């Protein structure tokens with residue numbers, strides 16, 4: 584047997600074990616120490632020690648559990664304490680930032696949406712820090728102990744080092760040290776993740792893919808991208824974690840994409856491209872009910888659902904193009920769940936069968952036979968995605984250990 588006495592290694596084990604115990608209490612509580620020992624596969628003495636530390640800092644509390652039908656003394660169960668621990672969850676999107684205080688259960692205490700110009704007199708980072716400060720000032724009276732900051736945004740991100748290489752919509756963002764700047768400014772750890780990846784984590788922790796270990800989540804919005812979870816872990820979590828299906832070529836003769844290539848999926852399936860195509864087709868055909876109303880994603884979906892041929896054809900086209908890429912992903916990842924997050928979900932009755940047909944015809948039957956395409960539970964707005972980053976940091980022990988150390 585190799586005895587590894589390096590302190591770094593021991594710390595890592597302690598962190599992992601504490602995170603695992605906290606996760607079990609959070610997901611199953613109230614739960615007894617005996618059950619924890621069995622489920623975490625840790626010795627009762629280790630459970631006692633970890634639980635004592637969690638109790639001391641008020642991250643968990645004891646409660647009585649009366650087994651149904653039992654007449655004996657109630658057992659002592661453990662459950663998490665979340666209300667006195669807050670974090671800031673921030674989402675940066677096109678022309679807007681959302682800021683929320685949430686407690687450790689994920690519940691929003693307050694959430695605000697603030698316009699954020701795509702360019703300003705001051706650099707992006709300075710403007711952002713000011714907005715964060717102003718938010719804390721406005722909500723000072725509601726703020727409990729601040730534990731962390733979670734930020735989700737579109738762009739090319741080095742999540743490990745908290746650096747944003749570049750962002751769509753905000754041209755002045757180049758190699759922005761977002762994590763270290765906010766960490767130095769506030770004194771709490773900062774977690775940064777691509778918004779689609781974080782949303783994928785949120786669905787697996789709190790939403791539609793809860794309980795699944797292998798998940799593909801495709802987002803079709805202004806941008807097109809995917810998050811992939813394999814064996815319970817986000818693919819590429821440490822680096823640029825987006826699975827860039829949006830920049831996979833589907834039409835070699837297609838439009839030029841901002842990434843530099845031609846005919847990327849995003850140039851065909853993003854909501855902006857879809858509306859552009861609809862506009863173009865409307866110019867060539869008079870027989871669509873879309874002529875009578877302003878063109879939007881909603882009106883396009885509604886027309887398709889009412890049987891409008893032009894609208895149906897466009898939505899089916901998106902389903903087929905995305906479905907082709909999904910079929911390849913099914914063969915690569917053999918997922919239990921495929922989720923679609925998109926405003927086009929409004930026409931799911933047309934979109935999903937088109938995708939499912941492609942998947943069934945173009946991927947390995949053994950993998951795709953039972954696959955269904957489902958909608959995400961959350962939409963592409965608000966700060967729920969950031970909640971997943973904090974939950975994940977509690978469960979893997981990295982944030983938990985900092986809170987235990989005070």
Ligand SMILES: [Zn+2]
Pocket residue numbers: 829830831840841842843844847849
């Ligand atoms: Zn592209």
